[in-house]
Amino acid sequence: MQVLLGIFLYFMVYPDVSHQMDSGYYKYEEEQTSTTTTPGVPLEHTSLRGPYFDTTASKNVTALVGKTAYLNCRVRNVGNRTISWVRHRDIHLLTVSGYTYTSDQRFSCLHKPQNEDWTLQIKYPQKRDSGIYECQVSTTPPIGISMYLSVVEPITQVIGGPDMYINKGSTMNLTCIIKHSPEPPPAIYWLHNTEEINYDSPRGGVSVITEKGDVTTSYLLIQQAELKDSGKYSCSPSNADVASVY
Template sequence: MNLLICCSFSFLLSYCSGAEESIGSKKFRDFLQEWPTPGTGPYFDTSINSNITGLVGKTVLLHCRVKNLGNRTVSWVRHRDIHLLTVGRYTYTSDQRFEAVHTPHTEEWTLRIRYPQKKDSGIYECQISTTPPVGQFLFLTIVEPITEILGSPELFINMGSTINLTCIVQYAPEPPPNIVWSQNSEVINFDSPRGGISLVTEKGFITTSRLLIQKAGQGDSGLYTCTPSNANTASVRVHILNGEHPAAMHHGHGSLTRFSHFTLLLSLVILLILRPPT
């Protein structure tokens, strides 16, 4: 029995020695590294962020880190339609926006999505080809740029006061290069003879553009629109008050209407009190 073990061991050494000579030491080492460490299997690095937020139109990367992969392969699956996107470094989907990215001899397996849309939001699985397969889920949310004017859709300003309109742009692929303000579809001219009009813009992940119009008059009422160069527009209607109450502007003769309702209610109460018993 011992003789048989020794012979087998000698045969294995001679085989390995021959293989090393035939394929070269480097290739032989790579060959051995393809096999998992005895007693262990491939597993995920769970420190990778599993909640990713991307922007419409801006390339997004989903990262997956696999330890001790051995001779297994890594695939990316989209759960919305159970669609196999990539296997190893190969892309299997006809949608050319998706691409497998992997640098040899690294543990990083990345899914690149170019020009993402809101419909690309959902669950993606990084899957290892074990038996049975094991996977790690990543949750992708694609958001589109949002433009908002604080206080919209309507603002009421007292005559002679300062109109202060603040436009906020967020989730844009980059800070908008330009933001144009207009009044009643006419671009506001900051050098107009009227004067007293200024603009303060602060760019960043959230961009703010503040329009200031001093000594508001009736000519300053109307629809104001904020138009970023890379996001949707937002509008607010400004009313200049000259002693009126905003409620009266909304409902016409609002106070008269409320008075009429009160009179009607009072009349009904009196009729119920004075009605003779049956």
């Protein structure tokens, strides 16, 4: 009876913790720090819950090349445990609490006292920084949550370029698409040669339609095309490179 009672208490004190080492993701229930019971009071009301992750945030983060990236890890009931960030590609310890443990000073952990957020900051990210990063808590055994960072460079393209031919008197329809942008460009400028196109010019018949989304599309429409409308047309998003057509 003593042996069986010992086994029962072990499973009451240490909840099930399963690990998926290939993905770096630890699935956990909770850490019980007290098993003292009071007559007539359920065990869950007298035990204290250990650290656990707020899993409502997205596990996929997209950042622009050269623009600071942030991976946020929110941990509840952290207590006196430490929070670490690890890069999976080379199993490299990047930060522990507020200290950086890598010679690459682009990496740092942002945290304010009494705050539950531990944010990995990566300055001047490059495409090579894409991959899995894990936020770990120093429980026994450790628990962690993985996030995937995609560092992308927006692509701007004018469909049908680089050379296009339009008949005189027809409607010119130039289509510009912007892909791989974390957010739609706040503004898109169209230029004719080196001058920004004025949609309210006396010429008339010039308009732009823009549809924003995961892929942003901007249509430049010029009715009754004339010889003077020939030349270089450029699509210039405010957060991506310029693309041109002739």
